[in-house]
Amino acid sequence: VSAANVALPPNPACVAGPGQQCAHALVDRELNQRLYEYEQRVRERFTRILETLKVLSSMRHQSDFVAKAQQLASMQLGYALPDHLLEDAWIAGLDLRALHAYCTFQSFHACVENAESDQQALRERSLLDPDFIRGCGFHTVDISPCADGRLQGLVPFIFRMAPNSAVTVKAYAGALFDIESDIADWTHRELLRLSDGLAPGSAEGNYLKIAVYHFSTSNPGHQGCAAHGSNDHQATEAALDRLKELRSAIDNIYGFGAAPDCLLIGVDTDIDAIRVHLPDAQGHLNVHRFVDSSQLYRDTLNMDSATARQHIASTVDQTQHMDGWGRGEGEMVAGMREFVIHLLEANLSQIEYVIQHHEGRYQVIGHNERFICVGEAMTELQLRNKFYFAHLDTVEEGANDMDVGIRIFTGLNIQHGLGVPVLIHFHYSSRVPGARERAIQRCQRVKNALASRYAHLQNNHQLFCQMAISDVHGSERGCFVEDVESECTVH
Amino acid sequence: VSAANVALPPNPACVAGPGQQCAHALVDRELNQRLYEYEQRVRERFTRILETLKVLSSMRHQSDFVAKAQQLASMQLGYALPDHLLEDAWIAGLDLRALHAYCTFQSFHACVENAESDQQALRERSLLDPDFIRGCGFHTVDISPCADGRLQGLVPFIFRMAPNSAVTVKAYAGALFDIESDIADWTHRELLRLSDGLAPGSAEGNYLKIAVYHFSTSNPGHQGCAAHGSNDHQATEAALDRLKELRSAIDNIYGFGAAPDCLLIGVDTDIDAIRVHLPDAQGHLNVHRFVDSSQLYRDTLNMDSATARQHIASTVDQTQHMDGWGRGEGEMVAGMREFVIHLLEANLSQIEYVIQHHEGRYQVIGHNERFICVGEAMTELQLRNKFYFAHLDTVEEGANDMDVGIRIFTGLNIQHGLGVPVLIHFHYSSRVPGARERAIQRCQRVKNALASRYAHLQNNHQLFCQMAISDVHGSERGCFVEDVESECTVH
Ligand SMILES: [Zn+2]
Ligand SMILES: [Zn+2]
Ligand SMILES: [Zn+2]
Ligand SMILES: [Zn+2]
Numbered sequence: 001v002s003a004a005n006v007a008l009p010p011n012p013a014c015v016a017g018p019g020q021q022c023a024h025a026l027v028d029r030e031l032n033q034r035l036y037e038y039e040q041r042v043r044e045r046f047t048r049i050l051e052t053l054k055v056l057s058s059m060r061h062q063s064d065f066v067a068k069a070q071q072l073a074s075m076q077l078g079y080a081l082p083d084h085l086l087e088d089a090w091i092a093g094l095d096l097r098a099l100h101a102y103c104t105f106q107s108f109h110a111c112v113e114n115a116e117s118d119q120q121a122l123r124e125r126s127l128l129d130p131d132f133i134r135g136c137g138f139h140t141v142d143i144s145p146c147a148d149g150r151l152q153g154l155v156p157f158i159f160r161m162a163p164n165s166a167v168t169v170k171a172y173a174g175a176l177f178d179i180e181s182d183i184a185d186w187t188h189r190e191l192l193r194l195s196d197g198l199a200p201g202s203a204e205g206n207y208l209k210i211a212v213y214h215f216s217t218s219n220p221g222h223q224g225c226a227a228h229g230s231n232d233h234q235a236t237e238a239a240l241d242r243l244k245e246l247r248s249a250i251d252n253i254y255g256f257g258a259a260p261d262c263l264l265i266g267v268d269t270d271i272d273a274i275r276v277h278l279p280d281a282q283g284h285l286n287v288h289r290f291v292d293s294s295q296l297y298r299d300t301l302n303m304d305s306a307t308a309r310q311h312i313a314s315t316v317d318q319t320q321h322m323d324g325w326g327r328g329e330g331e332m333v334a335g336m337r338e339f340v341i342h343l344l345e346a347n348l349s350q351i352e353y354v355i356q357h358h359e360g361r362y363q364v365i366g367h368n369e370r371f372i373c374v375g376e377a378m379t380e381l382q383l384r385n386k387f388y389f390a391h392l393d394t395v396e397e398g399a400n401d402m403d404v405g406i407r408i409f410t411g412l413n414i415q416h417g418l419g420v421p422v423l424i425h426f427h428y429s430s431r432v433p434g435a436r437e438r439a440i441q442r443c444q445r446v447k448n449a450l451a452s453r454y455a456h457l458q459n460n461h462q463l464f465c466q467m468a469i470s471d472v473h474g475s476e477r478g479c480f481v482e483d484v485e486s487e488c489t490v491h
Numbered sequence: 492v493s494a495a496n497v498a499l500p501p502n503p504a505c506v507a508g509p510g511q512q513c514a515h516a517l518v519d520r521e522l523n524q525r526l527y528e529y530e531q532r533v534r535e536r537f538t539r540i541l542e543t544l545k546v547l548s549s550m551r552h553q554s555d556f557v558a559k560a561q562q563l564a565s566m567q568l569g570y571a572l573p574d575h576l577l578e579d580a581w582i583a584g585l586d587l588r589a590l591h592a593y594c595t596f597q598s599f600h601a602c603v604e605n606a607e608s609d610q611q612a613l614r615e616r617s618l619l620d621p622d623f624i625r626g627c628g629f630h631t632v633d634i635s636p637c638a639d640g641r642l643q644g645l646v647p648f649i650f651r652m653a654p655n656s657a658v659t660v661k662a663y664a665g666a667l668f669d670i671e672s673d674i675a676d677w678t679h680r681e682l683l684r685l686s687d688g689l690a691p692g693s694a695e696g697n698y699l700k701i702a703v704y705h706f707s708t709s710n711p712g713h714q715g716c717a718a719h720g721s722n723d724h725q726a727t728e729a730a731l732d733r734l735k736e737l738r739s740a741i742d743n744i745y746g747f748g749a750a751p752d753c754l755l756i757g758v759d760t761d762i763d764a765i766r767v768h769l770p771d772a773q774g775h776l777n778v779h780r781f782v783d784s785s786q787l788y789r790d791t792l793n794m795d796s797a798t799a800r801q802h803i804a805s806t807v808d809q810t811q812h813m814d815g816w817g818r819g820e821g822e823m824v825a826g827m828r829e830f831v832i833h834l835l836e837a838n839l840s841q842i843e844y845v846i847q848h849h850e851g852r853y854q855v856i857g858h859n860e861r862f863i864c865v866g867e868a869m870t871e872l873q874l875r876n877k878f879y880f881a882h883l884d885t886v887e888e889g890a891n892d893m894d895v896g897i898r899i900f901t902g903l904n905i906q907h908g909l910g911v912p913v914l915i916h917f918h919y920s921s922r923v924p925g926a927r928e929r930a931i932q933r934c935q936r937v938k939n940a941l942a943s944r945y946a947h948l949q950n951n952h953q954l955f956c957q958m959a960i961s962d963v964h965g966s967e968r969g970c971f972v973e974d975v976e977s978e979c980t981v982h
Pocket of ligand 3: 637638639664665666705715716717718
């Protein structure tokens, strides 16, 4: 147990005495092992950067510095550094900010290049796979968590969902997703469904929208959602209001009954437990009607798996019929109930993962992101606190989300002399002529807008932007593009 | 004939000797008369502004200036001026820029308030009405002209179409419309069609996209499309390329055959004649395969209406079968042919309108806009050279279109000591909760972005922005909103 943890209360999900173990019958230990290997592999690509730069800095006066530096970089990091950033080091010192940003982007790129093999084990064994989700009646799962980096491992870790094309993540500060943009996404998927353009078996399915707020049980007033002043109740209600607005917007535009199914989920970012709010028969959600997975973990810890499963199901059903502030009208449909129950069960594995690999509660319960990602999310990198992610089409619309990110990185990086690495990423479809060029133009537009909005950082050599694009169909993924348009030949 | 016109070549559509008249059998003179009254009424609201300000300026040292000024304004302009802009005139002089911008917006608002009665006569008699358009097989007509003010009378004047909810105008500099935004619009209308949300009789219809480029026959090298360096051929090909991209994008996303029907039309902004490019059996267009309405006007001037109609139809059919560079594969479908033939016939009325009311060629063949409109177009004001219109969601995406507009107004207004009035307008649906507030937020976002992009104008008191919103269903139209959100009670 690290020193920083001593003062904190014991892990609420499981208090084990000396020699005891928290081992729940419903936990998938093989999957946990695979996720831990994935986490280690990815984490290492980033933690080595500062170590390596420290060594480089200390040897910059040695003769043959450039060659030695390149040797060290390729050994420690697995890639070369730009010669021009090394050559003048003996005169002007190392441009550590530029090197740090360069390495961050290269390490990100290594994650993308290795995603196929890194993530294969996860895809094969994820608990909520595409067939299960379709079986529950959902052709699309559109998740909007907060932009907060602590939620960026949401899909494979906290939800134990396999990365796949029917699951999209669009993060916004405070989970305050953009209604108009969501209507457009819903319309697109709905039309694909009607024109048989979705995966087989999706024609009868619904669109599932999930809003994900977050809070911190160990330090609720400070490590909750920054966008809501660490106020849980406000974060919950704001996300719920957004869901209601989305539903009534679509019902009003396309006719009553068109609205997507909605779920509201809260994440305790200290221990990755979830609160799943239960819709009623009308699909209405309520801030007070939810099932808490950490409570479930405790209550079912010593049960065999059949009894534990029964307990989860009956807890869900009792909660459906709760009285008082959380009272709903009738029961949710069978597919939704199935989905909710399995999601709660799947999350038990993540709770135990944190118990096993992070001593019951993350050592760093606050921000610790490595870079900011803006634009559209990539499934290739999904890990807690690796990046702050703001889904946006333009900085003009996403300015608030970007400002929150820059504020976080002012504390994380700028105050320590580093800059802010910003990855700008958009998708295109290689089947659509001109779409690749337009994606690059969009990257460039966002890059220019960032340079102008954060001119003080730009002018102080503290803002580093890297543009990247991915084909939604083909093999070009996270391809870096430079200011002057050039073919992506390296990757 | 004004002095400025003497040096120009005679009107290409009709050269009448002394005492002769250009009077075509297919022209709707009653409609022309109504349009002329509409033009006069609208034009007067703007031309009186500078006259009135000139008088105000000369009397600003008179005793009782404020009362006299208000009296003059309400008599000449029909509305009051803000007292605070008048009260200090005797000390600091009149703030003519602010008054000019204020009046421009108020005059615009008068057009909106009177649109119902101003335009009723047009709506009742327009040649291409909604029933006719649906009869040709189109449930939606989505028109993208150049942002150029000379095309802002396109729908009621040049095309003789009734303003109606199935016809939308989204203007972009050079007619270079936004593919992604068009896909979203198409998707929306297509889904409405499939869910029976369109006007009755639309279920079997198609979506018609029309791109409209422009050129100047009297001064081709200077008064053509600024976005294409007044190069006709380039303007034509660029618009055609955009249409091709749109078609293949939709075909590729939603399956072959999904793509909308497309038309490419050129406007000679000197005389409002059109070139209609003819699709072939596959819907393919060609820069060299078109019918020119001014040629049709000349060729059919002395025919009776039946013969003239026959001539138009046979010209269209001969052009369909032309050889050489314009050669196509097969004939367009019957509904499209019907549409094209009627559009050509309808435009003959506009050619004669210009002959009759503008001496055969507009006196001002260049720019003469009164303000810039950004965001979404309003059907309430549609008149040549009243405004420069850039369709955009964000300044970040529409920066190029805005820059062209600011350049035009630098010549028109700033060089003469006036500022640039910019109307920022967006629609919302009152049936969608929160949509009104989001439309206001969007206005505010665009306003802030304009102030920051054109900081030099903003700081020099040369940029004047007015925000306005309209409900797509209800009666709130062009409602002015101020920086601090307040209910729209006045209008
Ligand atoms: Zn948050
Ligand atoms: Zn409450
Ligand atoms: Zn133009
Ligand atoms: Zn050519």
